[in-house]
Amino acid sequence: MKELFQIFISTVLIHNFVLSYFLGLCPFLGVSGKEKSALGMGLAVIFVMTLSSSVSWLIYHFILVKLGLVFLAYVVFILVIASLVQIVEMFVRRYSPALFKALGIYLPLITTNCAILGCVLFMIARDYHFWAAVVFGFSGGVGFLLVLLIMAGIREELNYADVPWVFKGASISLITAGLLALTFMGFSGLLTS
């Protein structure tokens, strides 16, 4: 239990996917314009990340390792992630049109989100057991949502700020992202191994 909690805290705050591994930067900058869409994207990522890390764990340990085909991991993981995203999209479209409307555009985007593949590969590299892998995937998504929401909040405020002409648009958001990453470095002493 303690180990799972440690994994959660460390993935959400200390080794955040976006701000310390710089994974998933494309949606991080692309979808963080408005808080509403950021929330939708973050929730979708949590969902897909948890599912894909658990399913990938099962496939990796029960098929690839047993058959000695570990070198196929990358291809298989991409396959798993893409199919899972499709399945999730179908389910959401069928059973919750409201959620589909909110997530609709972001669900297919997740397929190419490198944070998901990164999460799966880290989980394999760190030799997590099954429940640790599930928690790792979930907390990776939570970390992504957290950072996306913070960024969206700041960028919404930035719209009203008097930004110098040269910094307007993409440059100020990248500067903001950099400062945010520096701030998150402050969490690095939170857990002692």
Place this chain on the structure above:
Amino acid sequence: MMNIEVVNLSFIFSEGIKGLLTLGTIGVVFSVILIILNEKLKVKEDPLVEEILKVLPGVDCGACGFPSCKMYGLQIIKERKLNSFCKVGGREVTEKIANILNIKVTPESSFKMVAVVRCGAEIGEKKVSTIYRGPKSCRFAHLVGGNIDCKYGCLGLGDCVDVCPVGAISIKKGKAEVDIKKCIGCGRCIEVCPRNLLTLVPVLVKEQQEEKLSVYYVACNNKEKALYVKNVCSRGCLGCGICTRTKNSPFYLQENLAYLDYKRKADSKLLEEIRNKCPTKCIERNES
């Protein structure tokens, strides 16, 4: 030597077959799951949506206020009313949609919107006392005060030309001109003009010849008093108010500048009469 190579080859071969089979099986399993789920979880859509989507231009420009043509179609099917209308398709598309849904077209919803340039002065008519040698962009020229004396007029460097998605704007004799037949009323040129000269106005469709479009507008944006306007331009609006004094005139004055109120009905005869009365000829007609 020979032996080792043979062993290696067969090892690679068997390993490759194993990999291919595994990958293929996983792929097939996932695709079968996807196919089954796709059939089972199909969402039934209103057949009207497809019909309306066929009629709509499908460029997802967002000018109607909805993110895509599909969302717009869903909304009008839900409301059964044309509260917003497709600016790109104009009258034709609106009528087709109304036919599909069996509803009446209100006059507001059948207007096509086009952009007009509210400056009609050509080279020679606007005074130039400086030489501008900067980048060929209106926004640059506007930063340093412009390449003409008038602080409101068209700079003629063509930022709007570059941004127009259908190539409807061209620079002729030092001013921007809109080909209203090509214009789809998307409004991108409005954002780019540093002097805010472009506006969207509804087109007057002549009753019998529907293909002929014409639009009247005040081709001046100078809000200064007549004395200043005369100093910088021979085509500027002086704010004399002659156009407002005809009976039933849709024109009105504001800040020394005449405006045309498009909400008030006026036929082309009346507008033409007023146009001829303007002392500086700055009420213009754009025809196609």
